[in-house]
Amino acid sequence: MGERNDYISDAVIRRLPRYYRYLGELLQNGVTRISSGELSEKMGLTASQVRQDFNHFGGFGQQGYGYNVESLYSEVARILGIDQPHNVIIIGAGHIGAALANYPNFEKRGFHVIGIFDNDPALIGTEIAGHVIHADEELPVFIRDNAIDIAVLAIPKVQALKMAELLCDYGIKGIWNFASTDLEIVNPDVIVENVHLTDSIMRLSYKLRNKQERE
């Protein structure tokens, strides 16, 4: 295991899920062992970058052998906190909320959607992906009774901050935010991860423009 260094850069954190995906593919393909050189090539990094990344968490490689794929895969899962399941609720039963409720990859990684909530009376009581849509009023009791740690915010921007603050009060520890705003949560106990879809397509647009200008 080794000691975990204090500061892990955002770039390293961004690479961890990619390592996990690649190692999963290697395992599926029956690869049992990989050198840092081979892994780095697959990841588009240098071998020393790969070694440095894992050194933050205690190494895991053996000189002259490389990495055992299965145990590195487990270690990365542990680092990512996905060696244990997460109970997830989705706030907002609109198109994005429904798409996420139906997304098979979350379940596969141990993120179990166990409740969907909306404030629209026309939606409450109907079902998405086998889940009955609950009223927002049921949130505090549901969160407490079902040991929910992650809430997905799939509601409009104008409602997002207020709902996020309520969720903090109800004991949610992580918010996965799809609303198009950076939630300035005052609660230091709560972690927010933003998925700004419009930011992402704008980055694509930026790169297209930038490429045109160079040509």
Added chain:
Amino acid sequence: MGERNDYISDAVIRRLPRYYRYLGELLQNGVTRISSGELSEKMGLTASQVRQDFNHFGGFGQQGYGYNVESLYSEVARILGIDQPHNVIIIGAGHIGAALANYPNFEKRGFHVIGIFDNDPALIGTEIAGHVIHADEELPVFIRDNAIDIAVLAIPKVQALKMAELLCDYGIKGIWNFASTDLEIVNPDVIVENVHLTDSIMRLSYKLRNKQERE
């Protein structure tokens, strides 16, 4: 306008859409002028970082005045390539594809979804968000006739690479990839921007675990 420096880091590119969002909010609130200090505070950056970011693109600020919000907003739009509209198609009419077709923010930013495609005979001919779902076979003609520059890949991972290669052949310049794989596109003319939703929720899980361990 000024000269555009050669190398723009990924971190700067990631901040550009955030600047755009913040400046849009300022405009909406009737703010006409802002200092780099105020803008940096809103963004969670230092004032010198803000100035450096914009210096990559020629500056735009005036000593002792700060930034004119409206003109900075337009400049950022131009840098992001969203001062002109983009014609977008969505490949895959499943839950994610449907959610994206229904997402109002894209239209607002000039990303016009003008076609949806699927290979499922049960879906072809039905409608999503007012768009008839076309068969994949129609892609080459549709892309050519409608000056499509961006394709959204909302199909399973196993089909993604092959479809991406076809799209390149058909003349697509940008791929917004929702498939859970890094597309190793061989075509240097095509830009891929990945949205790995599972990576994102794993980063949230990482931060939750990391926080637990420190407590």
